[in-house]
Amino acid sequence: MTAQDRPLRRAEIRRERESLILKAAEKVFAEAGFGGATMQLIADMAGLPKANLHYYFATKEDLYRQVVRNIFEIWLHAADSMDGAAGPAEGIGAYIDAKMEISRRHPFGSKVWASEVMHGAPVIQDYLETTLRDWTEGRAQVIQRWIDAGLMAPCDPKHLLYMLWATTQHYADFGHQIETLNGGKPLSDKQWKAAKDGVKAIVLRGIGVL
Amino acid sequence: MTAQDRPLRRAEIRRERESLILKAAEKVFAEAGFGGATMQLIADMAGLPKANLHYYFATKEDLYRQVVRNIFEIWLHAADSMDGAAGPAEGIGAYIDAKMEISRRHPFGSKVWASEVMHGAPVIQDYLETTLRDWTEGRAQVIQRWIDAGLMAPCDPKHLLYMLWATTQHYADFGHQIETLNGGKPLSDKQWKAAKDGVKAIVLRGIGVL
DNA sequence: CTTCAACCTGACCATACGGTCAGGATTGGA
DNA sequence: TCCAATCCTGACCGTATGGTCAGGTTGAAG
Incomplete structure (x- = not known):
């Protein structure tokens, strides 16, 4: 003992x-x-x-830096859902699921991240230019391969990624607005599922895999 | 004189x-x-x-309040593009165009708005609960009518609206991130057009009107 | 038990901030 | 020309904030 x-x-x-x-x-x-x-x-x-x-x-900045780094890690780990997927329907669907789940479970982190980027990424600019850039290039290539293989409709992979980030993170970053438009009540389990399914339906149909 | x-x-x-x-x-x-x-x-x-x-x-707060109100006005005016449209392809397409244009021309305003909402809308909560709620309900009804008329695929109109807001505003709010991933250079005219067309293509195909 | 490093914190400090105000400059109507 | 209203600003003030530090407490190795 x-x-x-x-x-x-x-x-x-x-x-x-x-x-x-x-x-x-x-x-x-x-x-x-x-x-x-x-x-x-x-x-x-x-x-x-x-x-x-x-x-x-x-210092306050040290503390802030650590918070931002933690979020960045979680953010990147969501990519695992996309890896090893057979095709776009599975891969992108799973990625949307994962990111929606993060928006739900880490709304504060998502907001801090959004705030950091909006203010010009003063503390994680190096991460954007290295880790994030590599990550993005890699995923864009995967998507491009899917397109080339005729598994999904042609599109600019980067803009598709931006769309995925935007739509999923919106539910965290603009959660207050969504809550207000929902009668002042947070989304219920059912509503979260509906949101997730709604996003997936439009995006997947939008890239021609539904 | x-x-x-x-x-x-x-x-x-x-x-x-x-x-x-x-x-x-x-x-x-x-x-x-x-x-x-x-x-x-x-x-x-x-x-x-x-x-x-x-x-x-x-006071600083008065100044801030005025800034936020101005942005809200611009934001609402983009709705005009959606009005009087024959169907979803035209209406939603024009709305995306208008909002992308706002993201390009008023990136600061968009960020202030995002920041305000992220922090719980301390100064424009009343607007959210009145003007924005009414606006949203109205547009959601228009979209629902299009769905009922078989002009587009069924979906929850609200989540579609959230998606439009998210994707278009992302180009302003996360402009710094996009710029970094674009090799550190702001999007060119061509790239902005590509972004706009890319968003429209996926969304419009996603709701079955392409 | 002793010792030392790690842990903890009330009290304190320099600074920067939002806001005020007295008094001066400018404008424009009578 | 005169006067009142509007416009303008340097100097100032109270407060709140990030950060420091001396001195105390606790844990654990020997």
Whole structure:
């Protein structure tokens, strides 16, 4: 017991605290933007003294950077759904499913990401130019191959990707607007399914695979 | 001359200054967010002393409110393209064209709007609940009528509208990301046309009118 | 038990921000 | 020409914010 727990105790506390702070930060950054967010607000949200945040994250920008990186990771992992798919119907369908699920489960993260990009990507510009660019080129090639093989209607793969990003992330980023237009109530399970199916139906039919 | 110019002079100056300030504010709010924007930055951008801004707009929030309202107006006017259309191909096609044009010509405005909604629409919530809701209901009915008349494939009109908003506004809100993935260069005239045509092709085929 | 590093935090500081205001300049009607 | 209204702004103020730090607490290795 002691022999196994003790060595982990310190590391655990650190991981837990960091995670707690990051979660609170994600929410506050999403709701107030980087400029509108304050360390005090994040501290209150996390139930910790402000000075404690500065113990784990030197500056507000460091904390923000970490939040953005985490989201980027989740974002990229959604790509796995697209890999190893037999064709566009399966691959793109699964990708839409995955991204809609992310919009539902990580709405704050999606907003932070949107905000970061809208402001000119001051902290993740290098990621855009390396990781994201490579990822995009790769997927575009996959789509192009599907087109060449006659598995789907011809289109510019990049614009198709933009469309997928836009439509799926819209449900997170503009969730408040959608909620308002839904009578002030969040989308129910059924409505989320309808949204997902609706997006898939139009996109898949739009690229000629339905 | 004097009789006609003089009475306008004062009003003209006022209109020009207000417009100048609003334009600068739109850009700064778009690039820094409400919280990150400062009156000093806006003043510098407009080439005016900070105190002058406060002469025309009592508070930062007043200025912001005006910026958001202006964008909302432009946004709603795009709806005119959809009105009086014979069918979905014409109506929705024209609406996409109009919204893509707005994304190109008013990228700052689009970002401010996105930011406002993402942060829970603190200053235009009432507009969302009245004007936007009415507008949306109206258009949804038009689309439903097209569906009932067999002019397009069945779908939830609201989700179709969300898709149109998402895809078109994405080119403004995520313009920086698109630019980065375009080799760091803004979309050319040809690329904008390609984007517009690409979106229209997928959406129109997606609702079965191509 | 001792020791040391990691962890924690109340109190504090310099700065930058939104906003104010007194007083000056300009305009235009009488 | 005079005067009142409008326009303009440098200097100023209170506050809130990001960040610091000295000094205390806790955990665990020896």
